[in-house]
Structures are given as C-alpha cells and as structure tokens.
Amino acid sequence: MSTPKIQNNAIDTKFSKILRSLNLKITPKRLAILDILINESLYLSPEEIWQRMKKQFGRIGLPTIYRNLEELSERNIISKVTHPNRQLYYYFCPNRSHHHHFVCLSCRNVEDINFCAFDELQKEVKRKLNGKVISHILQVNGYCRNCLNKKEGKNEI
Amino acid sequence: MSTPKIQNNAIDTKFSKILRSLNLKITPKRLAILDILINESLYLSPEEIWQRMKKQFGRIGLPTIYRNLEELSERNIISKVTHPNRQLYYYFCPNRSHHHHFVCLSCRNVEDINFCAFDELQKEVKRKLNGKVISHILQVNGYCRNCLNKKEGKNEI
DNA sequence: TTTTAAATAGAAATGATTTCTATTTAAAAC
DNA sequence: GTTTTAAATAGAAATCATTTCTATTTAAAA
Numbered sequence: 001m002s003t004p005k006i007q008n009n010a011i012d013t014k015f016s017k018i019l020r021s022l023n024l025k026i027t028p029k030r031l032a033i034l035d036i037l038i039n040e041s042l043y044l045s046p047e048e049i050w051q052r053m054k055k056q057f058g059r060i061g062l063p064t065i066y067r068n069l070e071e072l073s074e075r076n077i078i079s080k081v082t083h084p085n086r087q088l089y090y091y092f093c094p095n096r097s098h099h100h101h102f103v104c105l106s107c108r109n110v111e112d113i114n115f116c117a118f119d120e121l122q123k124e125v126k127r128k129l130n131g132k133v134i135s136h137i138l139q140v141n142g143y144c145r146n147c148l149n150k151k152e153g154k155n156e157i
Numbered sequence: 158m159s160t161p162k163i164q165n166n167a168i169d170t171k172f173s174k175i176l177r178s179l180n181l182k183i184t185p186k187r188l189a190i191l192d193i194l195i196n197e198s199l200y201l202s203p204e205e206i207w208q209r210m211k212k213q214f215g216r217i218g219l220p221t222i223y224r225n226l227e228e229l230s231e232r233n234i235i236s237k238v239t240h241p242n243r244q245l246y247y248y249f250c251p252n253r254s255h256h257h258h259f260v261c262l263s264c265r266n267v268e269d270i271n272f273c274a275f276d277e278l279q280k281e282v283k284r285k286l287n288g289k290v291i292s293h294i295l296q297v298n299g300y301c302r303n304c305l306n307k308k309e310g311k312n313e314i
Numbered sequence: 315t316t317t318t319a320a321a322t323a324g325a326a327a328t329g330a331t332t333t334c335t336a337t338t339t340a341a342a343a344c
Numbered sequence: 345g346t347t348t349t350a351a352a353t354a355g356a357a358a359t360c361a362t363t364t365c366t367a368t369t370t371a372a373a374a
Contacts, residue, residue: 025320025371047361061323066362068321082239082294086331087361102282102290111288115281117274121297124272125259130302131268133259137239137296140278145287182340182351204330218354223331225352243362244330 022075032056033068037092043081043103043110045089082139104144113140179232189213190225191234194249200238200260200267202246239296261301270297
C-alpha cells in the first residue's frame with residue numbers, strides 16, 4: 001500500500017482520550033468513523049461513510065453513522081459543511097483553534113482560512129444593533145488551486 | 158388598520174418591472190408572495206407563507222410556493238436563511254448592495270450588518286491557497302436587542 | 315464477574331421538498 | 345379584442361435524507 005497511513009494505534013489512543021473526556025464510550029465503530037474522516041481530506045456524506053463502514057463491519061446501521069457524526073460534531077471533534085444541496089457533510093479538521101474554511105466546489109477539498117472577522121462582527125452587532133452574538137457561519141466556496149490548474153474545474157459536485 | 162401598509166399598487170408596479178426584466182411572468186401569486194415577504198420583517202418558512210396565501214387564494218399548492226421562492230431567491234430578489242434545523246426560510250431585504258445579516262434565534266428578526274470581510278477573505282484565499290472564491294456564506298446568529306431586553310430571550314425557534 | 319447505562323441494528327416512520335401530468339393563465343402575436 | 349403558446353399552477357404522488365422506536369448488544373463501572 002503506497003498511502004502512508006497514520007498508525008491506527010496512535011490515533012486510537014489519542015481519540016480514546018478525547019472520547020473518554022467527553023463521556024463518550026470508546027466503541028470500535030466510533031473510532032472507525034474518526035479513522036475514516038482523519039484519513040480523508042474531503043468532506044463526506046453520512047451515506048459515503050456508511051459505505052466504507054460496511055466494508056469493515058458488515059453489520060452496521062445508517063442511524064449509527066448519523067448519531068455518531070452528530071455527537072462528534074456537537075462536541076466539536078468534527079465539523080459540518082453547510083452545503084447548498086442541503087445534505088449533511090462532515091470532515092475532520094485537526095486545527096483546534098477557531099477558524100473558517102475554504103471549500104472547493106469541484107473536488108470537495110477543504111482548506112483552512114486563518115482569518116476571522118468575528119471580532120469586528122461582534123463589535124458591529126453590539127454597537128449598531130445592540131444584539132448579542134451567539135454563533136456565526138462563515139464558509140467560502142470556490143475552486144482550489146488544483147482544480148483551477150487541471151481544467152478550470154467547472155464541474156460542480 | 159393601524160399597520161401602515163405600503164401601497165400594494167406601488168409595490169406591484171415596482172415588482173412588475175423587476176419580474177418582467179427577469180423574464181418572470183407577473184402572476185397574482187408571485188406578487189402576493191413578494192407582498193407577504195415585504196411586509197414581514199421576520200424570515201418565513203414556505204409552509205408559513207402557504208398558510209397566508211391560502212387565506213387569500215383558497216386554491217394554492219405548496220409546490221407553487223416552493224417553486225416561486227426558489228426562483229425569486231435564485232434571482233436575488235429575496236434571500237435564503239441558513240438555519241441549523243435545515244429547513245428553508247426566506248425573507249425580503251430591500252438593501253440591494255452586498256451585505257450580511259444578523260439573525261435573531263429567538264424572534265426571527267433579521268438585521269443588516271454593514272460589514273463584510275469579503276475582500277480580506279479573497280486576498281487570503283488567493284495569496285495563501287491560490288484558490289478562486291466563487292461565493293461565501295456569512296451569517297451571524299444571536300439575540301436581538303428586543304429579546305435581550307424582554308427576558309434574556311432564551312427560547313430558540 | 316456482575317451490573318447498568320450507553321450504543322447499536324434494523325425496521326419503520328417522518329416530513330420537508332420535488333416530481334409529474336393535466337389544466338390554467340399571462341402576455342406575445344395577430 | 346382574439347388567438348396562440350410558453351410559462352405557471354393544482355393536486356396527487358413520489359422521493360429520500362434523516363429520525364424514531366424497540367429489542368439487543370456491549371463498554372466500562374462496580
């Protein structure tokens with residue numbers, strides 16, 4: 001196998017700790033879902049993750065996938081993608097600090113944007129609107145360098 | 158009636174022009190949908206708009222509402238709200254220039270944010286990632302001044 | 315080991331949204 | 345003002361991602 005896969009053991013140990021600290025049981029399926037997302041740079045749909053899990057486990061229900069993805073994303077271990085087609089997508093982002101993403105509409109690649117206008121936004125909302133900011137969505141859609149080079153990456157997902 | 162409703166005739170004339178310029182037929186239902194959204198400062202679901210339309214028209218299909226809302230939003234006459242519950246919501250925003258919104262999670266009020274980090278974001282994406290920005294989503298969720306005053310507006314929609 | 319609360323499988327339900335087809339209607343052409 | 349025709353609509357039905365439900369299994373605490 002040419003893909004230099006990160007050691008499962010190391011990951012499992014690392015995530016066991018995280019899961020334990022969040023009062024989530026360390027189940028093989030939970031670790032497998034994390035494993036899939038960690039070794040994939042694209043965002044995936046629950047269905048796609050299910051397909052891969054079925055190869056590993058045989059018996060696995062789609063609701064299990066949905067439930068786990070939701071739990072992991074609620075606890076900020078993985079992130080949700082806000083997609084125009086209104087399906088759910090998830091991906092794992094190792095960057096633990098607050099940031100946003102550049103999402104390629106052609107190849108699904110996700111990259112970090114180390115820029116957040118949150119402070120300015122909060123200031124504006126406080127000063128002009130007298131409101132209180134609870135959360136914000138910022139997502140930038142476009143075409144990544146690879147897709148631009150290849151063939152002006154025109155194909156939408 | 159105490160609500161100072163904008164003259165329907167004036168609105169109809171104004172939007173007739175817009176609709177015509179977009180090659181959309183000027184139908185009573187299309188105008189009524191615009192009328193509802195214009196006279197409402199909150200974002201509404203297709204279902205809610207349907208309920209109001211039924212009072213005016215009696216016979217009206219829900220698919221008609223969906224179709225029209227989608228067409229109008231595609232043509233940037235109305236805006237979509239990206240909601241965590243993944244239902245569609247729409248509202249009319251008279252501000253025709255590029256801007257973003259502060260969305261109250263309690264009362265559904267929408268207010269303009271005259272701040273956009275688009276330029277900086279585009280610069281960052283171009284310089285660091287070599288990608289091309291096609292679109293972006295920026296939405297700030299929180300509690301508006303009224304809800305904060307009333308009772309610390311805790312009730313989610 | 316035993317216990318127990320969390321996690322899972324699988325079937326079934328849900329419900330927002332879309333599709334389909336026949337009918338109606340706005341507005342262009344006459 | 346009629347006729348024409350392409351767009352818009354009604355209503356029923358389908359779709360399909362997501363959620364719920366219940367019985368069973370399992371991780372991990374006792």
